Amino acid sequence: MLYQHPGAFEGETYCPQIAKPRATSYSIFFPVDRVLLIISTICFLAALVRTGFALRTGVFRPGRFNFLAIGLGFIFQTAFLSVRGHALGRCPLTNLFEVFVFLAWSVALIYMLVGPTYRLSLMGAFTAPLVLLLQGFALIAPIDVRHAIRVPPNPALEFHASVSLIAYGAFALACIAGVMYLVQERQLKTHQLHSTFYHLPPLTDLFAAITRLLWWGFILYTIGIISGFFTGRPLPRIQLVAAVGVWLLYAAILQGRYLRRIAPRRVAALCIIGFSAALTLLWGITFTAQTHSVP
Amino acid sequence: MNLFCVGLSHHTANVETRERFAGGVGAGPTLRQAGCAEALVLATCNRVEVYGASEKRVSTDEIAQCLLQNNEVIVHGHSEALPFYRYEAEKCVQHLFRVASGLDSMVVGETEILGQTKKAYQSARTSGAVGPCLHRLFQRAFRVAKQVRTHTEITRGSVSVGSVAVDLAQKIFGELGNCSVLVLGAGEASESTARALVSRGVIDLRVSNRSNDRAEELAHRVGGRATHFDQWTQECREIDILITSTSSEAALLTPANLGPILDDRIDRPLFIIDIAVPRDVDPTVNEMEGVYLYDIDALRSVAEQSLALRRQQMASAEAIIAEHVSDFIEKISWELGRTSPIMGHPPVADGSLRASRP
Numbered sequence: 001m002l003y004q005h006p007g008a009f010e011g012e013t014y015c016p017q018i019a020k021p022r023a024t025s026y027s028i029f030f031p032v033d034r035v036l037l038i039i040s041t042i043c044f045l046a047a048l049v050r051t052g053f054a055l056r057t058g059v060f061r062p063g064r065f066n067f068l069a070i071g072l073g074f075i076f077q078t079a080f081l082s083v084r085g086h087a088l089g090r091c092p093l094t095n096l097f098e099v100f101v102f103l104a105w106s107v108a109l110i111y112m113l114v115g116p117t118y119r120l121s122l123m124g125a126f127t128a129p130l131v132l133l134l135q136g137f138a139l140i141a142p143i144d145v146r147h148a149i150r151v152p153p154n155p156a157l158e159f160h161a162s163v164s165l166i167a168y169g170a171f172a173l174a175c176i177a178g179v180m181y182l183v184q185e186r187q188l189k190t191h192q193l194h195s196t197f198y199h200l201p202p203l204t205d206l207f208a209a210i211t212r213l214l215w216w217g218f219i220l221y222t223i224g225i226i227s228g229f230f231t232g233r234p235l236p237r238i239q240l241v242a243a244v245g246v247w248l249l250y251a252a253i254l255q256g257r258y259l260r261r262i263a264p265r266r267v268a269a270l271c272i273i274g275f276s277a278a279l280t281l282l283w284g285i286t287f288t289a290q291t292h293s294v295p
Numbered sequence: 296m297n298l299f300c301v302g303l304s305h306h307t308a309n310v311e312t313r314e315r316f317a318g319g320v321g322a323g324p325t326l327r328q329a330g331c332a333e334a335l336v337l338a339t340c341n342r343v344e345v346y347g348a349s350e351k352r353v354s355t356d357e358i359a360q361c362l363l364q365n366n367e368v369i370v371h372g373h374s375e376a377l378p379f380y381r382y383e384a385e386k387c388v389q390h391l392f393r394v395a396s397g398l399d400s401m402v403v404g405e406t407e408i409l410g411q412t413k414k415a416y417q418s419a420r421t422s423g424a425v426g427p428c429l430h431r432l433f434q435r436a437f438r439v440a441k442q443v444r445t446h447t448e449i450t451r452g453s454v455s456v457g458s459v460a461v462d463l464a465q466k467i468f469g470e471l472g473n474c475s476v477l478v479l480g481a482g483e484a485s486e487s488t489a490r491a492l493v494s495r496g497v498i499d500l501r502v503s504n505r506s507n508d509r510a511e512e513l514a515h516r517v518g519g520r521a522t523h524f525d526q527w528t529q530e531c532r533e534i535d536i537l538i539t540s541t542s543s544e545a546a547l548l549t550p551a552n553l554g555p556i557l558d559d560r561i562d563r564p565l566f567i568i569d570i571a572v573p574r575d576v577d578p579t580v581n582e583m584e585g586v587y588l589y590d591i592d593a594l595r596s597v598a599e600q601s602l603a604l605r606r607q608q609m610a611s612a613e614a615i616i617a618e619h620v621s622d623f624i625e626k627i628s629w630e631l632g633r634t635s636p637i638m639g640h641p642p643v644a645d646g647s648l649r650a651s652r653p
Contacts, residue, residue: 184466188463188466188467188587189581189587191589191593191596191597192600193452193597193600193601195448195451195604197466198448198451198452200466201469202465202466202467202468202469203466203467203468203564204467204468204469204564205469207562257562260561260562261561262561263561263562263584263585264562264564264585265584265585
């Protein structure tokens, strides 16, 4: 018997017998989209290997190669999302696999937009491992599951999900900049300067970047939360509380920064904590959504 | 055509000996008379070298004679004491590439030598002393030096206390144009550090000293402004960089008196360069949030780390050079229409050949 599930889309039917997601790959898209994603992952892997090799030889000079490798990886990511989105007839955010890839794409997108200051520094070297981790996990883990019911397009929900994920990308970059800040700060404090020291941006530039990325992320995240109320779908209370919790955490960081109550080092550390919390929340949302049939 | 290099450097000769041969800059015509088809003299404070190309062998004694100042004459048989080295063909090419890349310099990786080499080449080229052989050799040397600088960390970091301080300031603040600097104490060391900062763009420079006259003198010399000594703690609220070198016996800056100042500037780092002995700043100040304290030992330690990093990079640089040496020898032989590679002169007993290194 089909009936309207309280958490389902408007007009969507829900079948309790087949609602549990099947661990079936999107074989109809294989090899095109998956191959694109594998190529993209290889590009990010190349950037990482190059950085690792540079570290081993002591010549830490990311230069053009990293930027080109990440740029190429980004193009293949975009192609993957485009192919899958076309096949699904909606924004490809229907399972955890797609969410991870979209998040990795957002990180790469923000990295490409952040500006030449970071492209020439180690930002790319720090970005590639994160993207690789997200995509690598998405490819290896059995999370690319197909839903039993074809989900009708819901532009409001797609907007909510994609804007929120791009905000996550900005928070991820702020987290990376935070790591770079702490690495640089630690070296300056201890007077032990390593090869990385000479390639990291100045502390004040890094802090300015963290602040900018936090603002971008915060604004997009706010839009994402607000748009969540217009999806035509009731938000689970626990998800809402967690999302508002993350929003409050970032608001507190920005407020502390604005009032000059939190030292830059603590802001950098909080960026790492904030992103970890946001990532946990994202996992929780996607997991809950999957167990409730569709996002 | 045979390529060779004859010279002496800080490795083999003391400064008095180098001075005796420093007149070699204008030795081009004499070297040509001695049989060099092409000749270039590279004379810097650390080395005097002749790079030449000739059909017949020109002895080290003859070249040394050309380089001597004040019409001094080397008596044949007395030249054993002269610490000249001589490199032929491949070794000569390798030596020049090492010199241009800063590997043979007193401070490994210094870049001034490349500019001096370019200047020597230009000068020799203008006077017509450089032919196709040396032209190709030096052009390749400049390429190699650039590649070594780009692909290794050989020039990374600063190796003098003053430049280390400036580099650190740039790593904290980025552009120094917007930074305010307070120099506390009008000593020589603080003056040189202040000058280095001004040369990198610092505009707002304040000088404070117990003797206001000395503060004004120093401020005038470095292009800053003098402030009263009893106001320096107030100045600390506004500045970004503090250079201290007073002769105070007790620490002027402690966590107790710096704490209230930092409360007003939580999001702005404070870089303190303490070059006074005994120190003007309590070392525990470094543990405070946003404060980066470097005393003279810390600055020296950073300079040594940079030097160690440069030395670590020598193997990579040598590998680049080795690749270019074999390629150059092969190409120049082909370009100059020779069937055999560029050859060195056959070795002969040469009393002045004292320091021929591999």
